[in-house]
Amino acid sequence: MAVIEAIATTYLEADAASVEFTSIPATYEHLELRFTARGTDTTAATYYTSLNLQFGTGGGAVDTGANYSRHYMLQAGLVAGGNAGINQIWLGTIENAGSGTGTEHVGRYAAGQAEILDYANANKNTTVLGLNGRHAYWSPEVRFNSGLWDATGAVDRIKLAPYTGSFVRGSEFTLYGLNSS
Amino acid sequence: MAVWNVIGHTELSGNATSIEFTSISGSYDHLCLKASLRFDSSGQYMQYGKLQLGNGSADAGSNYSVTTLEAQSTTPLSGRSTGDTWMDLWPITGPSSLADSFSSATMWIPNYANTSNYKQVLIKNVSENNSTSSNQWSVGVFAGMWSSTSAVDVVKIQPWADNLIQYSTVTLYGINGV
Numbered sequence: 001m002a003v004i005e006a007i008a009t010t011y012l013e014a015d016a017a018s019v020e021f022t023s024i025p026a027t028y029e030h031l032e033l034r035f036t037a038r039g040t041d042t043t044a045a046t047y048y049t050s051l052n053l054q055f056g057t058g059g060g061a062v063d064t065g066a067n068y069s070r071h072y073m074l075q076a077g078l079v080a081g082g083n084a085g086i087n088q089i090w091l092g093t094i095e096n097a098g099s100g101t102g103t104e105h106v107g108r109y110a111a112g113q114a115e116i117l118d119y120a121n122a123n124k125n126t127t128v129l130g131l132n133g134r135h136a137y138w139s140p141e142v143r144f145n146s147g148l149w150d151a152t153g154a155v156d157r158i159k160l161a162p163y164t165g166s167f168v169r170g171s172e173f174t175l176y177g178l179n180s181s
Numbered sequence: 182m183a184v185w186n187v188i189g190h191t192e193l194s195g196n197a198t199s200i201e202f203t204s205i206s207g208s209y210d211h212l213c214l215k216a217s218l219r220f221d222s223s224g225q226y227m228q229y230g231k232l233q234l235g236n237g238s239a240d241a242g243s244n245y246s247v248t249t250l251e252a253q254s255t256t257p258l259s260g261r262s263t264g265d266t267w268m269d270l271w272p273i274t275g276p277s278s279l280a281d282s283f284s285s286a287t288m289w290i291p292n293y294a295n296t297s298n299y300k301q302v303l304i305k306n307v308s309e310n311n312s313t314s315s316n317q318w319s320v321g322v323f324a325g326m327w328s329s330t331s332a333v334d335v336v337k338i339q340p341w342a343d344n345l346i347q348y349s350t351v352t353l354y355g356i357n358g359v
Contacts, residue, residue: 003185003354029190029352030215069311071318073252082252082320084313117285118217123348127217129285129307144252146307146320152281178215180190180352 057153092132251321
């Protein structure tokens with residue numbers, strides 16, 4: 001049995017409001033998510049949007065309640081900062097179509113990685129540890145993210161969606177499982 | 182030959198002062214640890230974790246240093262500590278944080294078995310909490326060094342002064358190259 005196994009990959013052949021991984025088995029010790037993504041929002045001067053993450057358990061839909069929190073530190077342009085928030089987990093930011101239409105803009109997909117340790121342990125809330133880069137034409141940034149889901153159920157569903165708009169065609173998401181024996 | 186290999190996995194069945202892996206084979210290229218930890222001392226949101234390496238036993242000498250970039254508020258801070266008896270400054274979640282919440286860390290120890298170089302450690306760590314108040318949460322990256330050319334065959338993790346609680350887990354992986 002391989003230590004790291006690909007559970008699923010979603011490559012968007014068309015724009016989509018969200019991506020969901022469902023029926024995630026509880027047989028792994030840790031999960032890891034890797035993505036490249038871009039948003040459709042064409043609102044003027046909306047260069048980027050946050051990438052939201054929600055979890056589900058017990059075979060049901062993802063939890064849309066106010067049971068999440070997030071923190072990050074970032075370097076945006078030449079400015080460093082940190083931030084704390086509740087009710088959402090952000091895996092970072094993705095470039096939007098609103099950043100511009102020229103060739104210097106349209107090919108820029110943000111990249112990111114997130115680890116979800118001990119995701120099936122019924123004695124622990126779910127914690128996310130993530131890294132995200134958005135090498136944008138305007139306001140490029142790198143973020144180190146954390147997130148918390150206040151629920152101890154084993155994670156069997158993960159939903160990713162832009163805070164505004166949809167993902168554009170060509171966005172890709174892969175979920176891996178890591179074994180511990 | 183598999184690239185990733187499980188060397189060991191520990192989940193605490195009760196509170197314990199530390200989680201330690203010993204007699205680690207030198208046959209891999211790199212080590213990687215994934216730790217989900219919480220400590221038991223009341224009245225604290227976070228407490229520094231301590232990482233010690235060793236050959237035969239965990240080295241408790243003043244042979245460690247650590248450099249940090251961390252946010253516990255809207256202003257990230259850098260830090261540096263040398264001549265220490267452990268690598269610390271990476272926070273573990275404690276009892277004042279939301280119940281059932283554990284810190285998460287990934288630690289890499291590249292080229293751990295070589296006998297020519299000091300050993301470098303790279304740590305990504307988050308101590309989550311459902312709080313927007315400063316110093317009640319942490320996200321950070323930490324670079325550590327063990328000033329020894331001995332091959333690493335012991336890795337020891339513990340909180341600064343208290344116990345790890347039940348359900349704390351650490352998985353140790355050995356990573357192969359070509």
